[in-house]
Amino acid sequence: MIKVIANNKKAFHDYEILDKYEVGINLVGCEVKSLRNGEVNLRDSYVRVDTQLTLVGCHIKNFDKGSYANVDPWRERRLLATKQEIKRLRNKINEKGLTLIPLQLYFNGSLVKVEIGLARGKQLYNKRQSIAQKDAELDMERQLKDIKKQG
Numbered sequence: 001m002i003k004v005i006a007n008n009k010k011a012f013h014d015y016e017i018l019d020k021y022e023v024g025i026n027l028v029g030c031e032v033k034s035l036r037n038g039e040v041n042l043r044d045s046y047v048r049v050d051t052q053l054t055l056v057g058c059h060i061k062n063f064d065k066g067s068y069a070n071v072d073p074w075r076e077r078r079l080l081a082t083k084q085e086i087k088r089l090r091n092k093i094n095e096k097g098l099t100l101i102p103l104q105l106y107f108n109g110s111l112v113k114v115e116i117g118l119a120r121g122k123q124l125y126n127k128r129q130s131i132a133q134k135d136a137e138l139d140m141e142r143q144l145k146d147i148k149k150q151g
Contacts, residue, residue, distance in 0.1 A: 003107040005035050008042040011101050013127065015119035020103065021089070023053060024080035025114050030063040030070050035112060037063075040105060047100035047116050049090045053079035055102060055114065079114060092118055 011017070027035075034040070039061035048054045055077045062070040081089075092098060103115045122130070 001107075001109065005038055005105045005107065005112075006040045006042050007104045008045075008102055010043055011103055011117065011119065013130075014122060015099075015101060015117070016122055017103070017117040017119050018098070019092075019118040021081075021085070021116050021118070023085075023114050023116060025055065025105075025112050026078040026080060027060075027112060028071050031060050032112060033063045033065075034061050035105070035107075042102050042105060045102055047079065047102065048076075049086065049093050049100060051086070053081055053086060053089070053100075053116075055079055058102065079116070089118070097121060 041059040045055060045057035048056050057074070058077065059073050062073055089100065093100065097120050099119055099121070100116050101119050103117045105112065105114055107113070
C-alpha cells in the first residue's frame with residue numbers, strides 16, 4: 001500500500017522530467033514520525049551524486065514530542081540505491097544540463113521511499129508553452145463535459 005507524503009509540484013513546472021527512479025532514504029525515528037504527520041518540504045531540494053546519493057535541501061520538521069532524538073531539520077540525508085544505479089545516474093548527470101530532483105516522498109508499506117527524477121531545466125518560453133497547453137486541455141475537457149450533459 002502506497003501513501004504519498006509530499007509532492008514536489010514545482011519540479012514539473014521548472015523541469016522537464018526525462019526519467020524516474022525509486023530509491024530508499026536513510027532516516028532517524030523522529031523524522032519518520034514527522035513524515036507520518038506530513039511535515040516535510042521538498043520545494044528547493046535536489047540530489048547530489050558522488051559515491052552515494054545525497055538529498056540536499058529537504059526540510060523535515062522536528063517532531064513535537066521528540067527530545068534529544070531530534071536532528072537538524074535541514075540535514076543532508078543519504079538515499080539508498082545500488083552501486084550500479086548510482087554509477088548509471090552519475091554518467092547521465094555528466095550530460096549537459098541534467099540534474100536529479102526529488103519528485104515525491106511516500107510510504108511503501110512501512111518503508112519511506114523517494115521518487116527522484118532525471119530532469120532538464122525549462123526555459124521561460126517552455127514554461128509558457130506548457131501552461132498554455134494545460135489550459136487548452138482543460139478547456140477541451142470542459143467543453144466535452146458540457147456536450148455530454150446536453151446530449
